[in-house]
Amino acid sequence: xxxxxxxxxxxxxSEGASLELRCNYSYGxxxxxxWYVQSPGQGLQLLLKYFSGDTLVQGIKGFEAEFKRSQSSFxxxxxxxxxxxAAEYFCAFRMYSGGGADGLTFGKGTHLIIxx
Amino acid sequence: AxxxxxxxxxxxxxxxxxxxxxxxxxxxxxxxxxYQQGPGQDPQFLISFYEKMQSDKGSIPDRFSAQQFSDxxxxxxxxxxxxGDSALYFCASxxxxxxxxxxxxxxxxxGTRLLVx
Numbered sequence: 360x361x362x363x364x365x366x367x368x369x370x371x372x373s374e375g376a377s378l379e380l381r382c383n384y385s386y387g388x389x390x391x392x393x394w395y396v397q398s399p400g401q402g403l404q405l406l407l408k409y410f411s412g413d414t415l416v417q418g419i420k421g422f423e424a425e426f427k428r429s430q431s432s433f434x435x436x437x438x439x440x441x442x443x444x445a446a447e448y449f450c451a452f453r454m455y456s457g458g459g460a461d462g463l464t465f466g467k468g469t470h471l472i473i474x475x
Numbered sequence: 476a477x478x479x480x481x482x483x484x485x486x487x488x489x490x491x492x493x494x495x496x497x498x499x500x501x502x503x504x505x506x507x508x509x510y511q512q513g514p515g516q517d518p519q520f521l522i523s524f525y526e527k528m529q530s531d532k533g534s535i536p537d538r539f540s541a542q543q544f545s546d547x548x549x550x551x552x553x554x555x556x557x558x559g560d561s562a563l564y565f566c567a568s569x570x571x572x573x574x575x576x577x578x579x580x581x582x583x584x585x586g587t588r589l590l591v592x
Contacts, residue, residue, distance in 0.1 A: 391579050402565065403518070403583040410579060449517060453579070460506045460530035460571070462520025463581060 361386045363452040365466035372440050373474045380435040380469050382450030392433040393451040393463065394424055403449065409433060420444070445473045477502055479568050479584030487590045488556050496551040496587045500568030506530070507549040508581055509541055510565040518565060524549060525571060556591045563588050 364383045372378050384390055391410050395403040407418025414426040424435045433450060447470050451463040480499040488494050500507050506525045510518040511534075520533035524543035535541075538556075543549045553560060567581040 393580075395583070400588075402585040403567075405580065405582065408580055460508065460523040460525045460569070462508055462510070462523055462531050462533045463518075464520070465517040467517050 361390070361452065361454060361464065363392075363450050363464055363466045365448075365450055365469050367469045368467070369470045369472065371472040371474055374442055375439050378435075378437045378440045378444070378471070380448050380450075380471070382433045382435065382466060383431050384433065384450075384452050385431065386452070386454065388454075389428070391453045392424075392426065394418065394422070394433075394435050395449045395451060395465075396420075397447045397449065397468075399446075406435070406448075440471075440473055442473045442475070445471055447471070479566055479582055481564075481566050481584040481587050483587060484585065485588050485590075487592065489592055490556055490558060492556050492591075494553045494556060494589060496553070496564055496566075496589075498549045498551070498566030498568075498584060500547050500549070500566075501570075501582055504568035504570045504582075505547055506569045506571050507543055507547065508567040508569075509535075509549070509551050510567065510583075512563040512565060512586075513559075514562070516562075521551070553589075558591050561589060561591045 362385045393408045394406040406422050409426045447468045449468045450466040482497045508523040509521040512518040521535040523531045527543045538554050541551045563586045565586045567583045569581045
């Protein structure tokens with residue numbers, strides 16, 4: 360079955376330090392991959408997405424992610440985190456279907472804590 | 476830019492009551508999705524609609540039903556509510572008529588927080 364895994368439930372990073380959040384997927388072909396961020400009690404905001412082409416994608420708020428087919432990974436990175444980046448981060452996946460309104464499958468999320 | 480609108484934002488119901496959640500997609504978006512997020516959980520896909528027709532179905536309980544109307548807004552109807560239905564319910568929208576791959580991107584609303592007592 361297709362799935363997406365976020366191995367880290369919690370990550371603590373000092374403000375100004377670099378960040379990498381891991382995401383692995385299980386799917387026989389190239390999936391559509393997304394990273395969303397959720398602040399407490401808030402909705403889900405799209406950070407970036409990968410469909411095809413350049414494997415390094417740039418998103419909002421200074422985030423980027425790299426798709427690595429050989430490792431079935433789509434890790435999220437930021438060179439220098441800010442206290443406002445503290446939130447829950449979800450990796451999401453959907454199969455390529457050539458159309459249709461398929462739902463997203465989310466990972467369990469990674470809770471990011473920023474230390475002063 | 477206009478976003479997805481959900482109403483109400485908060486709802487408190489008793490067990491066995493019914494609830495109706497509404498979703499107004501981004502203008503010119505023709506596809507709507509519903510998700511349920513329990514406390515401390517990841518969002519779970521419930522159901523989606525494209526051009527008023529059900530498109531994909533996830534883990535939606537039989538007690539729940541949904542539809543999309545001619546103006547593309549959608550309603551999620553929940554009956555015989557149970558304590559376990561307490562959750563944050565998200566609606567997302569996308570466009571399948573714009574062209575390119577933009578239709579693959581779902582934009583989420585702020586959610587409706589449902590509490591069943």
